[in-house]
């Protein structure tokens with residue numbers, strides 16, 4: 001079992017890899033992006049609040065995200081471990097997660113930074129055809145990543161919880177490297 005975070009820019013392959021790891025370890029893949037898209041599709045109150053932020057490539061405010069993450073980690077299947085994907089997306093979310101894990105007596109094993117060069121992430125995002133994958137939104141999401149999300153790499157490094165994995169390789173090789181990082 002493991003409790004791990006996958007960090008990395010949009011288009012780094014986080015989602016694919018997180019799902020593979022979740023299958024291997026038989027634990028939930030918790031993607032805040034997926035949870036939000038589901039809420040938007042179901043037209044819930046939360047989805048209505050989140051939609052405009054997602055469409056413009058900005059972060060959905062913490063007041064909407066944090067309760068959603070707390071509820072998800074509270075589900076029985078998350079007792080056995082989890083892979084977090086797309087959360088935390090800022091230092092304030094990382095601090096929230098630390099407090100939450102303390103409250104529920106769980107410990108984070110590792111945060112893995114999936115390292116992929118900028119030109120590769122842009123071409124991957126343009127290729128996947130998601131609703132928020134137009135060029136302008138992609139540019140904004142990368143900006144938001146650099147300004148707000150990249151500082152979480154130092155946050156986990158300062159706490160000796162960070163490992164970097166080269167994500168610019170064959171999918172199977174990346175999965176193997178992630179498994180090795182989790183086992184270390």
Ligand code: AMP
Pocket residue numbers: 010032033034036053054055057058059060061065085086087088089093141
């Ligand atoms: P993703 O599927 O992780 O690329 O997320 C898609 C969009 O959902 C992002 O561009 C944000 O608008 C929103 N989102 C996902 N996760 C978070 C988060 N942890 N905090 C704020 N917004 C988020």
